[in-house]
Amino acid sequence: MMTVQEVANLAGVSTRTLRYYDQIGLLPPASATEAGYRLYGDADLRRLQQILFLRELAFPLKEIAPMLKAEAADTRRAVERHRELLRLKMERLQGLIDLCERILQGEDDLDLKPFDESALSGQRDAYAQEAKQRWGHTDAYKESARRTAGYTKEDWATVQAEQEEIFRGFAALVGQDPVGDAVRAQVRKWRDMIGARFYACSDEMLAGLGEMYLADERFQKNLDAYGAGTAALMSEAMRRFRE
Numbered sequence: 001m002m003t004v005q006e007v008a009n010l011a012g013v014s015t016r017t018l019r020y021y022d023q024i025g026l027l028p029p030a031s032a033t034e035a036g037y038r039l040y041g042d043a044d045l046r047r048l049q050q051i052l053f054l055r056e057l058a059f060p061l062k063e064i065a066p067m068l069k070a071e072a073a074d075t076r077r078a079v080e081r082h083r084e085l086l087r088l089k090m091e092r093l094q095g096l097i098d099l100c101e102r103i104l105q106g107e108d109d110l111d112l113k114p115f116d117e118s119a120l121s122g123q124r125d126a127y128a129q130e131a132k133q134r135w136g137h138t139d140a141y142k143e144s145a146r147r148t149a150g151y152t153k154e155d156w157a158t159v160q161a162e163q164e165e166i167f168r169g170f171a172a173l174v175g176q177d178p179v180g181d182a183v184r185a186q187v188r189k190w191r192d193m194i195g196a197r198f199y200a201c202s203d204e205m206l207a208g209l210g211e212m213y214l215a216d217e218r219f220q221k222n223l224d225a226y227g228a229g230t231a232a233l234m235s236e237a238m239r240r241f242r243e
Contacts, residue, residue, distance in 0.1 A: 054082075184237070
């Protein structure tokens with residue numbers, strides 16, 4: 001586990017930036033010390049890497065959260081798109097460097113084409129649109145964004161405490177029948193919490209979340225931090241809740 005200062009030094013970002021990412025729910029740390037200091041694990045660093053890729057490509061913060069959700073379904077495709085966009089950015093910068101060289105060599109070069117960002121911005125917009133089509137257009141995402149827009153740091157602390165209580169409850173049930181009464185009651189508690197804090201969570205959406213808890217390494221590691229097998233139990237119980 002790493003402290004916020006250690007992560008800031010490693011990534012070359014400010015601690016204020018990391019705290020802000022936590023405050024808006026973009027990069028909540030895996031855990032905290034008893035004194036309240038943030039602690040980041042490998043999954044958090046991997047998520048930060050994804051965020052920094054997207055920031056490097058000039059995506060606004062408001063677009064990054066839904067893009068991360070979309071990327072979680074196909075990490076390889078996401079990295080391929082990052083590489084494609086970075087290559088376009090590199091080609092544009094190389095064009096500007098070449099223009100500088102020609103001017104320094106005394107050429108009367110009035111070429112403005114190297115400043116053209118249309119190729120990069122076009123691909124960037126297409127990628128953002130792809131992410132929105134896969135997640136950001138849903139009523140659930142819009143409702144979650146609307147509700148959480150006004151959340152304060154204290155609100156997020158309350159949400160985190162509620163989540164941790166529920167996750168500890170699941171951890172205590174590892175080994176029990178995923179469709180048994182005790183586990184189903186815990187799933188219902190989790191679904192109700194999502195509904196109260198973020199968006200109305202249907203059985204279908206609940207099942208989709210359950211699948212993501214094992215498909216996305218970040219979710220699995222964070223959940224299993226409460227006890228080995230927590231992610232697997234939640235995943236199966238949520239997927240089978242309609243049975």
